[in-house]
Every structure is written in C-alpha cells, then in structure tokens.
Amino acid sequence: MTSAEAIGVGMLGYAFMGKAHSRAFHEVRSLEPPLVPELVSISGRNAEAVEEARARYGWAEAVTDWRRQVADERISLFDNGGPNALHAEPTTAAVRNGKHVLCEKPLGRTAGEARSIWVEAERAGVVHMCGFNYRFVPAVRLARELLEAGELGELYHFRARYLQSWGIEAPPSWRFEREAAGSGALGDLGAHIVDLARYLVGEPTAVTAVVRTFITGHEVDDAFAATVEFESGVVGTLEASRLARGRINQNTFEVNGSRGSVSFDVERLNELQVADEGGAFRRVLVTDPEHPFMRFWWPPGHIVGWGDTFTHEIHHLLTAIAGEGSVAPHGATFEDGYRCAEVCDAIVRSAESGRREAIAYRGSGE
Amino acid sequence: MTSAEAIGVGMLGYAFMGKAHSRAFHEVRSLEPPLVPELVSISGRNAEAVEEARARYGWAEAVTDWRRQVADERISLFDNGGPNALHAEPTTAAVRNGKHVLCEKPLGRTAGEARSIWVEAERAGVVHMCGFNYRFVPAVRLARELLEAGELGELYHFRARYLQSWGIEAPPSWRFEREAAGSGALGDLGAHIVDLARYLVGEPTAVTAVVRTFITGHEVDDAFAATVEFESGVVGTLEASRLARGRINQNTFEVNGSRGSVSFDVERLNELQVADEGGAFRRVLVTDPEHPFMRFWWPPGHIVGWGDTFTHEIHHLLTAIAGEGSVAPHGATFEDGYRCAEVCDAIVRSAESGRREAIAYRGSGE
C-alpha cells in the first residue's frame, strides 16, 4: 500500500500461530515497512480447513503441500508456523531454496535438531528468525535498553516464571503425548523464559532442576523448577507450570542489579516496573512515543495488545530482509533458537542426573 | 476475503481517528463480519497529507472534498473521523444521501447541534453510530452484562474519572482555543465517562459541578468535577482533568450495588475488578473465549490492545447494517451522542449558576 517494494510470503500452518502471523502481515503495512508483504499462499494438510483460513486471513492461495511453497518462485519469505514436528524438514527445504525464513519456537525438538536447522540456514546465507515474540513487547525491549545502557549496574539476579492453569482439567490432547509434543511446560512455556533470560542477561552456563508430571495420563512434563547460573555471574531461578491455579498467563521476569531492577508480567503487557537506587519499584506505562515501537501506535496510555507484538516482529524481519538492519541482537536468530534448546536439554538432564549440568554451546561450523 | 458481501466505505479524516478506524476496517476482516469493508476513499483538505494517509492505510482513493464521498454511489458507509467542527455538515449530508454513518464523538459541539444530526439520521432511516469505543472494551461489556443480569443487585453509586497529565506543559494548540475546540477536558474526556455512565447505570437527571481553567492562555476548561444523580436513584461523581500528574490515561469507573461492585481502568484494559457479597474485589482477566468479543482473539491471558476496540466497534456496526442486529443498546446511536451532550451542557450550566441543574432529554420528533 505504500510505494515500498513487495515481498511474496508463503505460510505453513493455519491454527493459533497462523492466525497471529496472518494478522501481523496485514497490520504491518501501516507501520511503513521497507518491504510490503504479499500474501501468496498458506498451506496445511486439511484442504477444507486451509481454504477456510485462506479466505478468513486474506491469503491468495491455499495449498496442501508445503513443498509447493518452498519451490514457489513468487515466495521470498517462508513462514513456518506449523507444529513442532514440522519445523525441521520444511524450514531446511526452504532455506536450501534460498527463501528467507521465520520459524516458530521451539526451533527443533532437541538441541541437535535445532542446530542442524541453524547450520543449514547459515550455509544458505538467508535471513532467519525464530519466533520469540516476547522480545517485541515494548516493555521487554525497554528493559533490554536499560540493561544495555548500564542503568542497572552490576547484575546479580534473574528470576522468571511462566505459569498457567489450564493443564489441570484439560481434556486428552496431543499436547500431553510425548511423541507429538516432545515436551510439556518446558518446551511450551519454559522456552520463552529461557529466551528472555538470554536476551536480557546473557548465556546460561549451568542449571540444576526438577521436572514433574503430576497429572495421570500425561506423558510430558506439567512443570519444572530450576536454578540457573550465567556467564556474567548472575544467578537465579526459572520455573514453568501448567498447573498453577489463579495464574492465567503469568509470564514474568525480574532482574536485580547493583543500581536498579526491572520487573515485567505479560498479563500487564504495557507496563514495566523499574527500581533505581532510590527505593521501591515504580510502574512505567510503556506507551510514550519515545518508548520502543510506540511511535507506530497511539497517544500515551492507550495500550497495545499481545497480537501487536507479532506486527513488531514482522516489521523487524522485513527490515532485516531489506538490508536495513539485522535480525540480531533484538530479534532471535536460529542460533538463538538452538542455544535456547541447549538450555532446555540441560534442564532435562539435570532432573534425571540430580547434578548441576553445565551447558556447552556449539558453533555452526563445527 | 470471506465470501460475505462487500460494503463500500468512505472516510473523512486521516489523523488519530483516521489511523484507528483504518486499521480496524482491515482487522475486522478476520473476525468474519457479515459485510466486508471495501476502502473506497479517504478525504482531507491537505492533498499531500491525505494521499500519504491513503497509501499507508490502504484506501483506494484520496479526495480533498468530502462532498465527493457523500455523493459517491460506491460508498454505503460514511465514517466521519474529522474534527468536531466538521461533524454536523458532512454527517447530515451523508445521511440525506442515504449513507449509513459512523461519527466520532462528541456528536455535536452542543446538545442542540447533536440533536439536529440525530433527527436527520432518524428521518433518513439509515444506521447511525456514534464512536464511543469504550463500550467495545471486553471488560466494559462484561460489566454491562453483569449489571443486566442483576448480579450487582440494587445500584447505589457510580463514580468515574478520566485523568491525564499532558495539559500541564502542552505547547499552544487549537485544543485550548474555544472557537476550534468548543470545550476542553469536558468534551474530550468527560464525554467518554458520561457515555459509560449512561451505558452502565442509565439516564442522569441532575448534576452539580465546578469547571476550571488553571493554565494561563487556555480558553477552554482544564478540568471539571461534578456530582450526578440518575433516574434509578444512583448518586455519584464525575471528574476529568488534563492536569493530573502521574495519570497518563486513567479512565476509570466503579459501580456499587447491594450485591456486588465492578471497577475498571482503561490503563488495564483487559481487567475487570469484581466484588460480590463475599468481600473484596478480585481481578478478572477478561480474555477467556466466553468473555465478550474474546472468541475472536487469543487463548486466555493474551491481551487485546486499545486499537482492537475499534475493530469490535466496526464489527458491531457492520452487523447492524447487514440487518443482523441493531446498534443499540450495545453501540451508541446518535441519540446517545445527543443525550451525552445534554449532560455535558448541564455540567457547564451548573458551574455557572451554582445550582443543581436538571437534565431534560428531547425526542427526535419534537
């Protein structure tokens, strides 16, 4: 709609992430991106369902085989929003065909799988991004900016927990099966806070952990709790659960440093709690034009929604593809997707071994 | 994008409301409306600016005279998001030409002007809606549903305040001039809480008030405070200010009844505080699929933004135009726009007279 160049997009998946990403591809147009998305095709196995999604979400074509998309000359950006088991093969095929890629988290079901996807993308020289959308919450970006500017001084602690409650009475679902889901609260919720930990305070070097399945019939973890140590010396805790009554979607973190602290909860998406040397926390409503991303939106005090974080994410990706910036450090690359998986794997190992597990990260060229 | 019939839309205005409405016309498509908006033209006096807005917000044509829009056969819905002084003439012309209309608040600069617009729309038999978007906040609608269901018992109190702080150091602007703006905090902020008062607890019958201009050079009110009595016997207070340090956009109300209470603040848009006979308030995160409008969105705990309230508003309007519902009672009609103006006028009268001013509402046929 602006005079910017168009970029053809193909998307795999039409459920939760399909809806969120489709909406963002439309909404991003009013943020004046350097490339304007053209919604070429959406794919899924169920022909009827994918056609319905195509119509509702405004894609030009519906296809039932993602192989048609990764071969489609009109498509420059392949967006993989499919289930975890469908991340590796289509994403790898897309990058080999020279497509830029956005792949939802978790990048792979194991650190090994995640690393192989990353290696392929690096080899292909395409732009790659892993869908850790919480990096694109204005309040989270503001926290990172305060940290980068040294406002918090020397860092001491990081603690995060991601608590939901729907798992207590959920009907049977593939989400509780090992084969289909890989992991439970750890991969679903834990991956998000591990990524935020890395984005905000750097690389974890060791963890100790307990991982639990409480509900009869569940094959994957319902919850985990871990201590974590970082390269920078920071220590803290990570927790996630699907069984925390009263917590609907509490994705919260806190960083404490010698000169200040920040605290955030996704249930209050537009607020950052900030403390300095003067005492207690104060609530910063992150809606001023000078706050991250907020120049795109409304006057102060008029909040953005969770869905809008994807719009920021897509804007960031399009800017990188246009050569006007890079995905890192504010967007998560496939390397970030891989490193996150190493931390999650170490949590599982520690729960089994009863030992502090060190985390080693491999390069893409090894 | 769905197979629903299209409806041609013309919009007047390209600033704050132009942006909010344009975004909503796009976003509403994924909510499966019974009519799909086709963005025919956007108008404004400045040719360059309106062309830029056209491109950014995805309208087909840019025009510099709204008269072309109200005469355009392709346009069935005229959306007036222009400045207050441009509400009466274009809206009246549009309804005379048989267009359905959405007009931003305040409907008119006085109760008299507002009533004449309403009378014209009634006479034309078109669908008319006044842009009180806070009725379309899921938490606000939930409050109304609780009230309608009698969950709060006999009602005693309503209190609302709309507090901002930007007026303290604002540079000179038309917003502070009497001729251009009509009123200050009263029309800008007060109108919203008067409409919410009416939506939630019914017709105000009398007010007492003080209205103040504190800042040298401002010609309009910076703040007002009022007591209010309702037909139902409810008593309470209304306040608005542009000079309340620490308040960015605090648009808050509370209703107390014999069996329960509700409380809301737009800064925490997705939350409703609810009390019952058991004691203190509890926070309800209004993001469950069964909550108002939330079936359109995300899983529980993933919040919507302020901009999305316009999407709900447009969906509601399109449903009414399609004959599948009516604007009232959940949307504000032009009658609501007029009645709100009667309350605002009474507040001004009371501040001048030092007396309790009764409020009389006229019909459209008198």
Place this chain on the structure above:
Amino acid sequence: MTSAEAIGVGMLGYAFMGKAHSRAFHEVRSLEPPLVPELVSISGRNAEAVEEARARYGWAEAVTDWRRQVADERISLFDNGGPNALHAEPTTAAVRNGKHVLCEKPLGRTAGEARSIWVEAERAGVVHMCGFNYRFVPAVRLARELLEAGELGELYHFRARYLQSWGIEAPPSWRFEREAAGSGALGDLGAHIVDLARYLVGEPTAVTAVVRTFITGHEVDDAFAATVEFESGVVGTLEASRLARGRINQNTFEVNGSRGSVSFDVERLNELQVADEGGAFRRVLVTDPEHPFMRFWWPPGHIVGWGDTFTHEIHHLLTAIAGEGSVAPHGATFEDGYRCAEVCDAIVRSAESGRREAIAYRGSGE
C-alpha cells in the same frame, strides 16, 4: 518507665476508642515521651463493663461518673472517647477545671456545638486536641511534608473517598438513628476526609452535594457525594458511603499538582504513591527510619498497624503538654474540629438547597 515526669490520665469510654487509646497510652512509653502517662481512671455508665475494661486495659480505677474524673486532682489529661452526644458537656467541664483534653471526632454534633467546646478550651488556656488519628499515619504525614516543601508545585485537585460496605446488611443500631448518631456516613467517615483535605490542601470555601439514605429504616445518611473548592483554587470531590460492596475500609485521597501528585489508601497504610514530572506513580513504602515516626519502630519494610497511629497521636499530645511543641499544625486542635464541622454542615445545606454553599469560619473570640 523512663525517668520522665508522670502525667495522670482519665479516660471516658471503654468501647472501640477506649481500647485504641488505652493501648496507645501503654505503647507510647517505649517511644520516650517527655511525660509518662499514669492511667488513673476509666469511666463509663455500666459499672460491670467499665470494671472489666479497667482490668483488661490496665487502668488503676473504674468510675461510673465522669464528673469524678474532671474533679480529680491526680488527673491532668482528660481523654474523651465517649459517644458523640457525650463530647460537649464532659469536655467543657474538664477544660474549665484546667485539664488538658483529647476529644474524639466529631468534636460536636453541629458546627455550633463544636465551636462552643473550642471557645471554652481556648478561654481555659489548656492544650486541646481532636482525635483525627489519620494525620498520624506516617504516609499521610509524608504527603504533608512533600506538600509543604512545594514538591507538588501549584495544586490543582484534591479528591478523597471513604468507602465501607457493612451498612448494607447491618442489623438495627443506634448508628442509624438520627437522635443518637446525628449523622451517618457524613459524620462517621466524611469527617475524616474533610480533616485530611484541610490538613493537606487548606480551607474549603464552597461545596455542592447530594446526600442519600438508601436503606429502609435508616434515619441518617448512608452516603454523600460532593464537589469542593478550596481557598487555594484547588477543586475536587469528596465522597463517603457505607454501601460500597468490595470496599472494606477504603479511605483514600489524591492530590494533583503541577509538578507531582500523591495518593494514599488506608487499606495500605504504610504506602504512599508518589508521582513527579517523570511520569507514573511509584509506591513508596513509608518504613524507613527517616520517614515520619518510623524512627520509633522497625527496620525498613516492617509495617506499623492502624492502632499504632494512636500511639503517634498520644506522643504528639504529650510533647505539646510538656511545652516542647504545639498541637497545631500536625495535630488537629479543637479549632480544626470546629472547622471540619462547618464543612460537614455546608454539605448538608447544599444537598437540601440544591445550591453551591459557601463556608464561613468563625473565630473563637467573636
């Protein structure tokens, strides 16, 4: 217990205030007051009940006639914590006998009665204090200190409300009878916020108001709402209700000025919300040794209770009696008790007349 001189105390009343004051007379000893209270006698009409109170609260004697106390040579401080109808006569008799006096609020049932008590106390030249204990909440005193220091700049708004809910289902009681109680929410709750208004932003000059009795069988007001104007130009609202579901004891105020704001709620007694030019409110936990009164207590973050405010009040009074300070401006004198009554009376007048009622304060010598 310290080597300070003793002062004999006689107390009228053994119910709610009797308990609160008795506890404070004991507790004040560890705050090193300049005079140490000696609890000479407690009085009440019911011999059995007053003897039980004597034993429980540690008074030396129990008497059934306050006249014995005001004549008792051992007593230098007379504390009137009796019902409202027993404020005037015993207090007046005490001051005529040269006793210093602490009298609970409201000082009199009308402004006239309150003024006559004040005039007598002035004439007698004794130290007099009216029991507005909220002035002795550390967070409230801190608010006053910030205001005195000019931290909030030019003041614009004051709003306060005192909301409880017990009145909805309360059994019949003298509290709802006109003869016995004088007024309802206005005198019981409203007097507290009127005094805080005066303590924080100065003299009210005019009010408009509605006063309501909702519950069948109640002879006094259940609630009121008012606008208020101050000598300083500040405008705002005052409200109180015994019928606000979800509100247990919400005694809250907010002051907005050109450079900052403060906000307080007695349900979070140890917290003051403070805003400056930098944006939103921050929570100040008023428990540092340099905070008002807190040098008497615990390390930071360990809160004081509502009962401890009376200990501060008694300490302040004893300091004034010892000649080491004065009751005003931080304690409420009988003049403050009288002026508060003038505001309450004006609220009643305005509700009846439907007019803005100006408030005139008389001196003690007129």
Place this chain on the structure above:
Amino acid sequence: MTSAEAIGVGMLGYAFMGKAHSRAFHEVRSLEPPLVPELVSISGRNAEAVEEARARYGWAEAVTDWRRQVADERISLFDNGGPNALHAEPTTAAVRNGKHVLCEKPLGRTAGEARSIWVEAERAGVVHMCGFNYRFVPAVRLARELLEAGELGELYHFRARYLQSWGIEAPPSWRFEREAAGSGALGDLGAHIVDLARYLVGEPTAVTAVVRTFITGHEVDDAFAATVEFESGVVGTLEASRLARGRINQNTFEVNGSRGSVSFDVERLNELQVADEGGAFRRVLVTDPEHPFMRFWWPPGHIVGWGDTFTHEIHHLLTAIAGEGSVAPHGATFEDGYRCAEVCDAIVRSAESGRREAIAYRGSGE
C-alpha cells in the same frame, strides 16, 4: 492487669528483638492471656545500654550476666533474643533449670547445634518455642487453615523468596563476617521461608542450590537460589537475597494446588491473595473478626502491624505454658528450629557438591 496468674519473664538481648519482644509482653495484656507476664529482668553485656533498655521497655531489673537470669527463681520463662552465637549456651542452661524458653531463630548455627538445644529442652520437659513470628501473621495462619481444610486440593507447587536490598551499600558489619554471623541471606532471610514452607506444605526431602557472595569483603552469602522437593510430592523454589534493588522486605510465598492457590507478601501484611477454580486471584483483607487473631483487634479494614505478630506469638506461648494448648503445630517448637537448620545445611551442601542433596531428619532420642 486481668485477674490471671502472673508469670515471671527474663529476657536476654535488648536490640531489635529485645524491643519487639518487650513491646509484645506489654501489649499481650489486653489480649487476655491465661498468664500475665511480669517483666523481671533484661540482660546484656553493656551495663549502660541494658539499663537504658530496661527503663525504656519497662523491665524491673537490668543484669549483665544471663546466668543470673537462668538461676532466678522468680523467672519461669526465659526469652533468648540475643545474637546467634548466644543461643545454645544460655538456652540450654535455662531449660536445665526448668525454665520455659522462647529462643529467636535460627535456633542454632548448624543443624547439629540446633538439635542439641532441642534434645536438652525435650529432656527437661519444658515448653519451648522458636521465634518464627511469620507463623503469627493472620494472613499466613489463614493460608494454613485453607490448606488444612483441603481448600487447595492436591498440592503441586510452593515458591518463596525473601528479598531485601540493604546489603548493596551496607557499611562493614559483623553481619558479613563468617565467625560472628555464621551465614548471610540464608540464615537471616532463608530460614524464615524454609519455616513457612514446612508450616504450609510439609517436610522438604531434597534441594539443589546455588549460593553466592557478590560483594567484595563479605565473608557470608549475599544470596541463594534453590529448587526444593517435598515429601508430599510438591516441587518449587526458594530464594533469598540482600541485593535486590527495589525490594525493601519482600517476603513472599505462593502455593498452587489442584483446586486453588494462595499468595502472600509481608510488605502487604494484612492481605492474602486467594484463587479458586473460578480464575484469577482475589485480595482478601485479613481483618475480619473471624480471621485468625483478629478478634483481638479492630473493625474490618483496620490493619495490624508487623510488631503485633510478636504479640500473637507471645499469647500463643503463654497459652501453651498455662497448659491450655500446645506450641505445635501453629507455633514453631525447637524441633521445627532444628528441622529448618537441616534444610539450610542441605542448601549449603548442594551448592558445594553440585548435587541434589537429600535431607534426613533425626529424632530427639537418637
């Protein structure tokens, strides 16, 4: 002051705990205890300081050797509020002389020392209590009552943290020396949350942990983080730090169960957050007469302070000494003091070994 029998009390220590306990011994009189404390003597090494404390806090005598107290026939209750290194010897001597004892936490500097004190007290057959005063916060007791009543269903998680910030810039002090203090955040803050964990969800069976000293010159730990497993199957985290900017005294816990959750923070001492199957947390103001301990105090909504928890504690102890109840389960016995120390020791061991450390509790007779 009541007609109840008196009990002679001797106290060791006159600093922070000396003040808190002295105040409670006075205040408890108005709670109608079955035994009325008579404050016989207070002891400390510095003659001048202990005499000053004697006078201020209302003790009859000041002595410089605790041996005189444990030998004093007039004393039936020995209260040890001295520094940690002075817990074992005087407490042991007191119980051997048949005194009932209240000893501040931590009971001993190691599990071994704590156990030997417990064994001696058991052998002597006296009433013994360890000063975990947070058990006597009304909101904490309410949490326990909800748990005992099964209101939370099957328990899944317990998480607690105790965060302060004063350690960042604290001047040199014995609190940071290994010899004098034994441990840092772990013994000072961690012991409190370990006791609450045991009180609320039962015995910990294993921990993994990191313990850190960040500040140069500190010999003891500034912070720790741990995972914890309980006999009941519950898993969770424990954390404490003296270096958490913005946290003044955040002593908070949360318990999640299949049917409900509770959450508490000592900075909001009179509130318990409670969730049930219906959704989000609601704030319960724990000030109703039927709430734990609150029958002793004020009308609903009038809060108690931190100091008042000691009054509840003393009341509980006097009731046990009078034979009208037992210290356990609502008060902490010396066995609780010992078991807490076992958990703290395991945290240290795990931090050193890098392994999950099982916790074994010994009996008093082994």
